[in-house]
Amino acid sequence: MALSYLTNWKFANEKVMGRMEEGVEMLKWKPPCLGRVKLNAYAAFDEGNNVMGLGWVLRDDDGRFLAAKRMCVLGKYEVKEAKAVCVREALSWMKGTSIGDVDAETDLQLVYYALCSDSFNSVFGFIIDDVKDVASMIDGVDFYFVKRSTNRASHTVAREVVSMSSCGQWFDDPPLYLVDCFLSDLTN
Template sequence: MQHVFQVYTREKLAWIAIVCWNLWNRRNKWLWDKVNVSAFGVQSTAVSMKTEWDKAQHEKKVVKPAVSATGRRWIRLPQGWVKINVDAVTFTANGSIGLGSVIRNEDGTFVGARSKKMEVLLHPREAEAVSLNEALSWTKELGFKQCIFETDAKLVVDAINKAQGCAFFIL
């Protein structure tokens, strides 16, 4: 791989990465969902992705906004704090869920990541709640005391904050 990175141009490396990703994605679709993607489908998706990537690279050079389109930007955490991003996915075809967490320190430096597959079929909100619970246990094991947890699961956040709806989940 080192030879490939030294010899090929950035353009050629982008093609290699996109084709490899599409082949890996095809394999996963077959393995997890028993969906067969044709070689033409892999090629077609790769061409579309490369076109989008080229467009994004051009736009990146032209426009550099100070903050993102949503108005959000990274804010340094207080000294000694960590931020844990949590997410989950459900695989209804094989009755399982995937959980993941990433920890970064106050500088945004990667501290650790963890993932787990569980052979249980849950609704997405329950999977998100289980993922948060696993992240809480993990940070406790690691001895972190000052933590900020971030998730995209609004229903879970609302339930924790008792903003609306039920504050319990049936597992």
């Protein structure tokens, strides 16, 4: 099990690092404005095992780690639905923390545009309505679209679920596998 975990972890990180080496412009994560927190959410897929990994990371306006969570969801979703469900789950989890003034970022433009538009009738539309309902219960939630390269930490958390098939959450101190992501995000 440990060997499988290590292999999957290396594979996920080599893909991210390989893109950086190919000369693709990698944008960096940026902290939110003073007094706000930033929530990055990501959904990863393991189609062979019919599993999705949802992961999110919460950081303050200095870029300090506040919390992270990963969870496993059985089933296959379309990418847009999975990303929207991940944002909904992250906001539902935040509801219990009494943290407000949140910049919630997604790296799928379609989800961002749906969150900023009127309701529409479809499965995806109903999920988006759920996200909006949960967001309305938290003070000061704003949605943003970001490039995937700025969402690296939440991507790593979500990939961990797929490789480990387990849930977990952390407060104040990040899991060791995220430390390099945070250091990279905070250096120029």
